[in-house]
Amino acid sequence: MESIKSQSYEVHLGELAEAALRQHIAKKNYSKVFLLVDENTKMHCLPVFKKILDHPIDSIFEIQSGEENKHIQTCLEIWEKLSGHDGDRKSLLINLGGGVITDLGGFVASTFKRGIDFINIPTTLLSMVDASIGGKTGVDLGALKNQIGVINQPQMVLVFTEFLKTLDPRQVVSGYAEMLKHGLIKDAPYWDELKTQGNFTDAKSIQRSIALKNDVVLQDPTEQGLRKILNFGHTLGHAIESYCLENPNKKTLLHGEAIAAGMILEGYLSHELKGLSRLSVQEIKETFSQHFEPVELDDDDIKAILKLLKYDKKNSHGDINFVLLQSIGDAVTDVKVPGELFYKAFAYYKE
Structure with a gap:
């Protein structure tokens, strides 16, 4: 299935996504590869993703799923983990999850060390067709949606439709x-x-x-x-x-x-x-x-x-x-x- 070219990145689907990810990791020679998940994607998607990646993951950071966790306190926890695990400007953050993960993870990556590379791998239908596309990153302010954030593009967006089988x-x-x-x-x-x-x-x-x-x-x-x-x-x-x-x-x-x-x-x-x-x-x-x-x-x-x-x-x-x-x-x-x-x-x- 043909990839979709955006401003500075491409959206790859299926087998093309797998090949693009491996080529990108090999080419960029990142100092660290970090992965952001929630409890659902850790259980249902991570085992599949590890086979696709075929590259060591330095650290996996887990947050709680749900819009109520899409706030600055969660970002603070991830920034501290990135720092504590020796993240630097040559690190990569891979966001494996739905819209909360891609929005929040993109914001964390865009602001840590004034910006590190990130890749979005949406696992929900909503994030595949909407949240992970277009470079909008950010978090909520209390219950007010997406009040804090920046527009910053990922290195790529990778869509694997098999993840949809894990959803209710x-x-x-x-x-x-x-x-x-x-x-x-x-x-x-x-x-x-x-x-x-x-x-x-x-x-x-x-x-x-x-x-x-x-x-x-x-x-x-x-x-x-x-x-x-x-x-x-x-x-x-x-x-x-x-x-x-x-x-x-x-x-x-x-x-x-x-x-x-x-x-x-x-x-x-x-x-x-x-x-x-x-x-x-x-x-x-x-x-x-x-x-x-x-x-x-x-x-x-x-x-x-x-x-x-x-x-x-x-x-x-x-x-x-x-x-x-x-x-x-x-x-x-x-x-x-x-x-x-x-x-x-x-x-x-x-x-």
């Missing part, structure tokens, strides 16, 4: 949400294909999603304009995710579960403000409702979620900026939403 179905479906988003913002035929497709974990679909995101990132690497379309569903979705993360009475949501809710809500806003057809709004709602349970939200929950919008990274000069759809496959950025429409959107979501 809920994790797989979480990644499906981001794949559907790629169709909604940029590729209507892909949306049509994905929403009716029984198997979305095949290498062809994964490669297509990666290529769609990569094409956007190449045109706007630092998110000055076009790249913002990748945030469709994320303004309200991140607020919902953050709210449920910090509220002990709410079920903690996976990223894709929160973004699915966000896309239904922002689909409704698209109809009200950008002319997205009512038929398309209903199609979006029905598609996500087939795969994701509705998030139970009362009026107090909604008020608290809307207060969190002020922390969204796309905001500028006090304005909350949304990505909305003019039609399926055609997104626009920097749309300001009147406050009363939020409540109408949540009312539609709960219907």
